[in-house]
Amino acid sequence: MIKRTVFESEHEMFRDSFRKFLQEEAVPHHHEWEKEGQVSRELWLKAGQHGYLSPTVPEEYGGVGVDFRYNAVVDEEIANMGLSGIGFGLHSDIAVPYIMAYGTEEQKKKYLPGCVNGEIVTAIAMTEPGTGSDLQGVKTTAILDGDHYVLNGSKTFITNGQMADLVIVVAKTNPDEGAKGTSLLLVEAGYDGFAKGQNLDKIGMKAQDTSELFFQDVKVPKENLLGAEGMGFIYLMQELPQERLSVGLNAIAGAESILQQTVDYVKERKAFGRNIASFQNTQFKLAEMSATLTMARVFVDKCLDLHINKELDVVTAAKLKLLTTEIQCDVIDECLQLHGGYGYMLEYPVARAYADARVQKIYAGTNEIMKLIIGRSLV
Template sequence: MIPRTVFNEEHEQFRDTVRKFLEKEALPFHAQWEKDGQVDRGLWKKAGEIGFLCPQVPEEYGGLNLDFGYNAVIDEEISRFNLTGIGWGLHSDIAVPYIINYGSEAQKRKYLPQCISGDMVTAIAMTEPGAGSDLQGVRTTAIKNGDHYVLNGSKTFITNGQHANLVIVVAKTNPGEGASGVSLLLVEADSPGFKKGTNLEKVGMKAQDTSELFFDDVKVPAENLLGAEGQGFIYLMQELPQERLSVAIGATANAEAALSWTVDYVRERKAFGKPVSAFQNTQFKLAELAAELAAMRVFVDRCLELHYAHKLDVATAAKAKLLATDFQCKLLDECVQLHGGYGYMWEYPIARAWADARVQRIYAGTNEIMKLIISRELLQ
């Protein structure tokens, strides 16, 4: 096995703490949360008390000012346990960084301490019924009217949609423009005219609250504009590499866990009087998956190292997301096959992981969009 060098001793000590917390506070309850359609809101508060939420926030706003490796450790441990209902990654890795990087001093002081404590859950509302990966095509509008914006439109497939107290909404402040007309607004969930739809019923990730959001003449104070007007598309493009890296990190860790479950299963399961692991087909399949997984692990770790140094470019992040999620789905499908009929039973972790993983190739930009990004760099 190739030793990992991307984490230091402090990271690994932190990993042990995260793992013990998840084993006690999440793993025993996740099956019930799948039935409920969302995790217990109290989990967020418990995580905040220990410092698991937004560890990268600067100390002046109540954070720990840690490197992204701590976020990665949390992502890995959640993925290893296949606790896909927990939306901390969306909160800490994706939404809150927009406030850190583009928020005003007043916005940071108002929102960041609550994001760290778990009193406030965030979401980012990009996708619309008619616009997914094409962010320039959003139809939600935010028209300036004196000291506020009037927000109208709808969003769908929004992670943390039910729990969210604060939503970063992607909207057109200048509907006549394309990318240059896009802005980001911080919208509080109790704003009049802001309604949450029902919790969407999905194929997988059943414990993850995913919602439609509706905005009907919502008055958003002008001071809740995030960054500069008309710069939203640029901000999105700058932050998406970290989002895609997070997806790749989770995909790789989940694949490692699934391979481990499968190795244990084929050793114990007998067919034709001997363990399934004794068959050459099983051995060859596992060998192929293990070899590809080792290569994936090295590449994703290198991407994380580049991100530490602020050198992870858009195309490389797209490659990581594309390769890791494609491989995760391939590995899980092979592992389900090696489990036989039991691999299709919801009580087995491999079945849950297989169902949960399919969306990895869709969100954070579809894998087809990743190919476009990569090809543009090649052909420019």
């Protein structure tokens, strides 16, 4: 593998300890969690104790205040070990950063320490049954009434939805306006009128809870508005590059891991009296995948480097999300083929990776939406 230069030795030490943590605390239970449709709360609490959740949160709010490369390490190791069901990325890279960026002092003091120690699991609820790609079409409303907003509507496909203690809800505070009427609200799981629907049955990422959420006349205190009223859409646009980087990091680490496992497999498996690895087709496929992943790795690391210098723009992040997830799905498909029938058996990591990877082209903005963003920047 090409030498990576984006990480320092302290990130690699963190990587070693996080990998050990996953081996001890997640790998032995993952199959059980897949059956249950969610990971245990204990995992979150233990991860919090070790500083693996939201490492970028500043010390004054209970965090360690390090750079996003620590999040990247967490994303990569979860993907490496085929544990994509663990929703730390959604929490640390996507939801919590909204509170850090737009929260008031009171909100940060109230919520961030729990986000770091694992007592507060977060989710972000944008998608609704009637709208996903077109976020301006959100129908959930939050109408100000004295000292609180009255929240009504429903959301679907929400990652960490069953476990979430705190949900950032995208709602229209001014339903007559499109993007300008959109705001973000911090909604606690215990609020009256907030109900979680069923844990949705997916083709992959079986250990990750994905839920519908329902809001019926939920009284959300006015002080739980996140940032300014009407700025929700702009905040979403500002934070999405980090979400897409997170997806890209996961994609390439996951694909690299499956490629390595496939190399090991073809060296063992025999057909026509020879190792599968000895066939020219096998070597050519492996060579193509290795070359593609090397190129992708360089691009991901460059984007990570840009991001920690606050220079990752929306279009570059869209290119990253588009390319890495397409590459991930193509590589895993080829690797599955090289496993023959065993590749189709869920007992083999390549089969689970195949099912897990598919959603990467759908969430965080579909790949068609990525093409729209890139296309618009060109013409």
